[in-house]
Amino acid sequence: MRMLLTIIISALGLLIVSYVVPGFSITTFWAALLVAVVLGLVNAFIRPLFILLTLPLNIVTLGLFTLVINGLMIMLVAWIVPGFSVDGLWAAILASVVLWLISMITHGFAKAATRPAPRTR
Numbered sequence: 841m842r843m844l845l846t847i848i849i850s851a852l853g854l855l856i857v858s859y860v861v862p863g864f865s866i867t868t869f870w871a872a873l874l875v876a877v878v879l880g881l882v883n884a885f886i887r888p889l890f891i892l893l894t895l896p897l898n899i900v901t902l903g904l905f906t907l908v909i910n911g912l913m914i915m916l917v918a919w920i921v922p923g924f925s926v927d928g929l930w931a932a933i934l935a936s937v938v939l940w941l942i943s944m945i946t947h948g949f950a951k952a953a954t955r956p957a958p959r960t961r
Contacts, residue, residue, distance in 0.1 A: 842954075845950060846947070846950075847873065847876045847877060847880070848873070848876075849943070849946045849947065849950065850876035850879070850880070850943065851869065851872040851873045851875070851876040852872070852946075853939055853942040853943055853946060854866055854872045854875055854876060854879075854939065855869065855872050856938075856942055857935050857938050857939050857942065858872075860938055861931060861934050861935045861938055862927075862931065863926060863927030863928060863930075863931030864925075864926050864927070864931050864932070864934075864935045865924070865925050866923065866924050867923040867924070868923060870923075871921065871922070871923030871924055872924075874921050874923075874924075875917055875921050875924045878917050878920055878921055879913070879914070879917045882913050882916060882917055883913060886913065886916070887909060887910075887913050890909050890912070890913075891906065891909060894909065907933050907936065907937070908929070908933065910932075910933065910936035910940075911929050911930075911932035911933035911935075911936055912929070912932070913936075914926055914932040914935055914936055915929065915932045918932075
């Protein structure tokens with residue numbers, strides 16, 4: 841149940857990003873759901889490999905190259921999923937930052953809502 845909630849929150853976040861970031865577009869909610877699933881899989885399996893391969897560059901840039909990797913992962917998903925397009929690397933990087941902000945806020949609310957109430961004496 842929690843994973844389904846995470847996917848739906850991510851899909852809604854992606855739709856919000858498509859309205860905020862120019863050059864980032866998703867056609868339907870179903871496409872957003874598919875993008876959320878594929879992006880989750882790409883971030884789980886491919887992104888760690890990219891981070892490992894670019895570790896020296898990441899160290900030199902003090903971790904800022906991770907933004908480029910996140911943008912590349914979004915562009916990879918745009919190449920895979922129909923109904924989702926990104927017009928360039930800068931749009932993908934900006935989208936990854938906005939998506940991170942939305943994700944941080946919404947997942948914080950979801951975690952607070954599912955936290956058990958404190959016990960009283």
